[in-house]
Amino acid sequence: MTLLSNKLSEELKYETQAIEGGPIVPEFSQIFKKQGVWEKENVPYHNEILLTRNLRLIVDIRTELEEERQDSAAEEDDDPGQEALNIYPIRPSLSITKMGPWRRDRLNPTHHNLPML
Structure with a gap:
């Protein structure tokens, strides 16, 4: 029982130091931030973190066409009797995230094989 109470008191001490003494950032988190690939958003008293990253894609559709x-x-x-139609599939994907103080809604509509004339 004393082992459990010691662990709980250490955890409580760690949490109070983290709140009072400012943010204590672990070494792996510092290395992660220094890499600069992802942006990390951490909200106090929440058990989730938000990682964001901007992606830029360049696609050459001429080769595929x-x-x-x-x-x-x-x-x-x-x-030879068939008429050639220029119909290409479109696969749009849209992710909408609506964030508020009490909720986080996500909508992921995806459409496949829409013809483009």
Whole structure:
């Protein structure tokens, strides 16, 4: 029983020092921040942290379109009676996060295979 009470008193001491003495940042957290890849948001008295990162993507759709056209050209050679349509699938993805003091709502609508004329 004394072991449990010692552990609880150490935990309570750690928590009171963390609140009174300012933020005590562990070494791994300092290294994580120094890397600068992610931004960390920590709200006191919450058991969650928020990691954010900006991503920039560059996509060359011409190569994908050329490959699709080559594939469709091979299919057209097999069936010359069909008319070629320029229909490409669109796969948009949108993530909306609405944050408030008491709730966090997330909406992830995704649509696949929408034709683009």
